[in-house]
Amino acid sequence: MNREELESELERLHGASYAWSLSCCRGDREEAEDVLQESYLKTLDGRARFAGGSSFKTFLFGVVRRTAAERRRRTWLHRLALAAWSRGPVEALHPSKSIEARSSRLEGALARLAARQREVLDLVFAHDMTVEEAARALGISTGSARVHYDRGKKRLRQALGGHQP
Amino acid sequence: MSPAGDDDLRRLFEERRTADEGKAPPFRKLLGRGRSGARPARIGPAGLATAAAATLALAVSLALFHRSPQPAISIEEWKAPTDFLLDFSYPSLLDTIPAPEAVPDYSLLLATEKGTTP
Numbered sequence: 001m002n003r004e005e006l007e008s009e010l011e012r013l014h015g016a017s018y019a020w021s022l023s024c025c026r027g028d029r030e031e032a033e034d035v036l037q038e039s040y041l042k043t044l045d046g047r048a049r050f051a052g053g054s055s056f057k058t059f060l061f062g063v064v065r066r067t068a069a070e071r072r073r074r075t076w077l078h079r080l081a082l083a084a085w086s087r088g089p090v091e092a093l094h095p096s097k098s099i100e101a102r103s104s105r106l107e108g109a110l111a112r113l114a115a116r117q118r119e120v121l122d123l124v125f126a127h128d129m130t131v132e133e134a135a136r137a138l139g140i141s142t143g144s145a146r147v148h149y150d151r152g153k154k155r156l157r158q159a160l161g162g163h164q165p
Numbered sequence: 166m167s168p169a170g171d172d173d174l175r176r177l178f179e180e181r182r183t184a185d186e187g188k189a190p191p192f193r194k195l196l197g198r199g200r201s202g203a204r205p206a207r208i209g210p211a212g213l214a215t216a217a218a219a220t221l222a223l224a225v226s227l228a229l230f231h232r233s234p235q236p237a238i239s240i241e242e243w244k245a246p247t248d249f250l251l252d253f254s255y256p257s258l259l260d261t262i263p264a265p266e267a268v269p270d271y272s273l274l275l276a277t278e279k280g281t282t283p
Contacts, residue, residue, distance in 0.1 A: 011192045018189035019182045029188065037195050082211050106177045125171070125178035156174065 001050060009056050010040055016127060020061050023122050024068035027107075035071055039064045054136050058129065061137040065119070109159035117152025120145050 001009070010017070018036055025031040039060065042048040048063045050056060110118050116138070123134035135145035 007196075010196075014192040014195075015186035015189050016182070019185035022185050022188075033190060033195060037198060040196055104181065106181055121174075122178065125175045126182040153171070153174070 003044060006044055006050075010043065010060070013057055013060060016057070017060060017064060020122070020127060021064050021068065023119070023126075024065050025072075031068075031071065035064060035068045038071070039067045042067065054133065057127075058133045058137045061123065061127070061129075062139060065138060105160065109156055112159045113152050113155055114148070116140070116148045117155065120148040121152045121156060124149060 017039075018032065021032040021036040021039070022029065025035055039048070042063055043050070043060065048059075050059045110121075113121070119138055120131070120134050123129040123137060124131060129137065131145050131149050132142050134149075135142045138145065140148075
């Protein structure tokens with residue numbers, strides 16, 4: 001894919017990518033925009049190369065997830081260092097206050113799930129991926145993704161207070 | 166991949182995704198921001214203090230380094246900073262060889278230590 005084709009694909013998937021980035025950043029809009037911007041740049045300048053082994057969407061979502069994880073790790077270490085340096089309160093390590101309150105019923109129920117379960121369900125239900133594609137985007141085995149999917153769905157239904165099929 | 170029984174979950178997730186997609190900034194704006202440079206980092210008071218201290222330390226070390234430029238001297242004029250250690254007040258001691266009779270007689274001392282007398 002040349003640069004124009006890549007840009008065109010990125011633009012086509014922009015809305016969904018932003019929604020996924022927002023999920024990876026636990027609702028922090030500023031962080032989600034930074035992560036998405038960095039992911040686009042990685043894709044366009046070749047730091048993240050699309051080899052064609054999966055769909056472009058699966059590839060891009062994988063880049064977004066990895067970028068969010070890297071930033072989270074950096075931010076955490078940065079806050080830890082600052083807290084140690086300034087002997088600040090431990091609260092400084094908690095997520096930033098810019099996290100948007102997404103207080104829907106689904107959001108409350110998802111908060112009770114493990115991160116991996118949440119991610120697999122999000123990719124399958126919100127982004128129409130198969131479990132295999134979700135596994136590829138998350139960099140885990142299909143078997144592992146299937147376990148997260150089944151357990152996550154069960155726990156989500158319990159949290160939503162609904163029936164269990 | 167999800168069976169038909171999961172339609173309720175799918176609907177909930179799709180509603181959430183649609184709402185999130187609506188908040189997305191324009192693609193070109195986001196990409197343009199990336200080309201012209203990333204969003205400036207959010208630096209707190211502690212970060213500013215660290216940066217100020219580092220700048221000050223750098224300035225002081227640069228000032229000390231360039232404080233008094235030393236004129237270049239030739240190798241013949243150069244003296245090692247430890248040369249003064251070689252200055253000896255009694256050079257005559259090094260110029261003469263002690264005569265054999267000048268060596269002290271230690272025989273008495275040795276005999277006393279052994280408990281005998283010569």
